[in-house]
Structure formats: C-alpha cells, structure tokens
Amino acid sequence: MTSPTSGYIGRFAPSPSGSLHFGSLVAAVGSFLDARAHEGRWLLRIEDVDTPRTVAGAAEGILATLARFGFEWDGELVWQSRRTAAYEAALDTLKAAGLAYPCACTRRELADQPLARDGSRRYPGTCRHGLPPGREGRAWRVRAEGVIRFDDAVQGEQVTDLAADAGDYVVRRADGLFAYQLAVVVDDADAGVTHVVRGADLLDSTARQIHLLGLLGKPAPAYAHLPLATNAAGEKLSKQTLARAVDEHPPQAALLAALRFLGQNPPDMLARAPLAEIWQWAQSHWSIAAVPHRHQAVASGFF
16 A cells, blocks of 8 residues: 555544444545545544443454454554543633633523534523523533634535534533544644545534634644445434444455445456455545545445
8 A cells, every 4th residue: 555655644533332334434445545545644543532432342343343454544543532631721722712611501401492403402502601690510612603614525615604503512511521522623633634534424513623623723624524324214324223343244345335335436357356456446546526425325235
C-alpha cells in the first residue's frame, strides 16, 4: 500500500458497542481509500467515551476484524476513555469564555420539545440565562448561534441554522460523561485531522461540530458523508437492528460488496483475487465522485 506522503489526515472511529457490521465496514473502506488515494495518513480511534454502551471485548474484536480485512492504520491507536483530561480542558475553555452554561433540565422536562434534525429534542433555552431558583446544574450546554454552511463531498451543500435546527447542545452529560460532540471535535483537532469520511447518520451532527471547532479556535476538516447501508425494511444496519457481524463473511467477498456499495464497480475477475490485489485495485481506482448519496439496501446475507 502507498506510504503516507501528503498533508491529508483521515480517520476511522468505531464505537465498541458490538461487532463490526457491514455498515461500519463501508465507512472504514471509504475513509481508508480516500486517505490512501491522497497519499495521506489514516488514523484509528476507539470511541469508547460512552462507557455504558461499551461492550467488553468489542474493541479487541473490531481491531482483529480490521487486521483480518487488511486495513493498516498509521500512528498509535487512540482510546477516548483515556482522553478525559483533554475534554475537561476544552470544556474549561468554553466555560471561561461564557460559551457554555449549566443546565438543570431532565429528560422528562424536555420530552415535549420539538425535534431537532437528528431526531433529538431541540432545547428551548430554559437555563440559558441562569438556573431556575432552587435548581442545580446537571449537564453543560453550549450556546448554539448562527448559520453553518459547508460543502459535503458526497451529500453536497449543507446549511444549518443552529438555534432553529439544533438548539443549545450538550457537551457534558448529566451523568458526568463528556458528550460525543465535544469528544470527537477535540480528538480530531488534536490529531490534525483534515478530512472526515463517515456515514451519513452523522451528517446532522456536523454543523454542531464545526460550530464547536470555531469556538475552540480550531479549523474544520473537509467532510464526506457516505450513504447508509440498510436492511430490507429500510432500517440502518446497526447493533440495534441486529446487523450481522461482517466477520461471518470471507474478507474478499465483503470488501468487494463494500466497494460496489460505494459505486466503485470492481471487475468480476477480482472475485477470485487475493485480498492484497483487491486493495491495490481499490486504491488506484478510488473515486469519491462515484459514491452515491442515497442510502441503499444490501443483500440479506449482510443483515
């Protein structure tokens, strides 16, 4: 495989809440190939900041699957669970600048609020100007203001009115854990990530992450959100929809299926080729422009 020589830095960041499934493989393949096609670096991060969702042994299983499929990452493996001090420092920066505030609201109190674009409840600003009398802060939120625009390499132009579409968002949860939005921003900035290639289920989070990067004085990477793999019912492949582990399939067959899903159209002759030869073809023929933007159902064997 091509050695990294450019300034491109990409990454793959799976959550260890179960085995790697086909949808995750698609994200891994897309991010890996885009990095290698640009002669860039591809980093690997285990996103285990949400400890209640972490499954024992899942991270080790994911690493073993990636190695079995022929992925090669650059630099040291990063674990979010070991980066609490970095997230704390970022939150302290936001607090000092008056950009974050404590929130006393419970889930029950927010249950009737309008939905944000990502399906979460849009925060109405109850604690924005101070905690209600007799209440203590449970979570920390960031003031969401302004319109965020960015051009996604797959999904096209994106425009988000933060206040209307998302509302003030959580950066530290009521249980004391740091929220995904803060952790991913700090991790990407500290690693110097220049390009984020990931699944379109995270597209609605991107505006908040760009906003947060700006508040912390960090540059935003370029984004490409890949189509989601779905089952026959149109549900995204995930642990919740009981997606099968990709390890149940021969690496060559699963890799070729992922390439076809991403619009790369590998030739039929590669079905009998060694894994290294498939990777060589994929790297030399990768085209982000060929990736479809619509979600797609996959063969029943993958869910």
